[in-house]
Amino acid sequence: MRLNDMDGFTKRYKSEEKYKSLYTKFVIQEGTTCENQRAKLLLEDMDHSGFFTAPASTRYHGSYAGGLAQHSVNVFERMMESEAPRDYDVGTIATVALLHDICKMGAYRKEKTEDGKKFTYITKTLFRQDTVKSRYLLSRSICD
Secondary structure, three states, X not given: OOHXXXXXHHHHHHHHHHHHHHHHHHHHOOOOOOOOHHHHHHHHHHHXXXXXXXXXXXXXXXXXXXXHHHHHHHHHXXXXXXXXXXXXXXXXXXXXXXXXXXXXXXXXXXXXXXXXXXXXXXXXXXXXXXXXXXXXXXXXXXXO
C-alpha cells in the first residue's frame, strides 16, 4: 500500500470512528433507558451499504472515500457551535446533523472518469430528490 493510500485509509477510519462514537452516544443513546434499537440497526445498515466509504460529493466538499462521514461530523460540530443547543437537545442535533445526507448511502460508484473524478453519482434511483429518500429511510428505520 502506498503512503497516499495509507493516509486516505487513516483519514477515513478516523472519520468513521468519530461518527460512530457520536451516533452511538447521542442517536442510539446506548446504555440509557431511551436506547433506540432501530437506530442501532440503521447503523449496521450504514456499515454494509457503503455510508462510511462514500464521498460527500463528487467534486466539492468531502470528495474522497469517507468524506460523507467526515462531512456529517463537521455539520454536527458546526451546529453545536451555533445557537442550536439553546433550542434543541444534543440528541436532536446529532440526529439531524449525522443523518442529513443518509440518502447518499449507496448512491456513489467508485470509478475514475475522464475528467479525473474518482466517484460518480448514481442518478437512476427510485427517488427523484435526496430529501424524499432521506425521509423515507429514516421513517422506516428510526421513527416510531
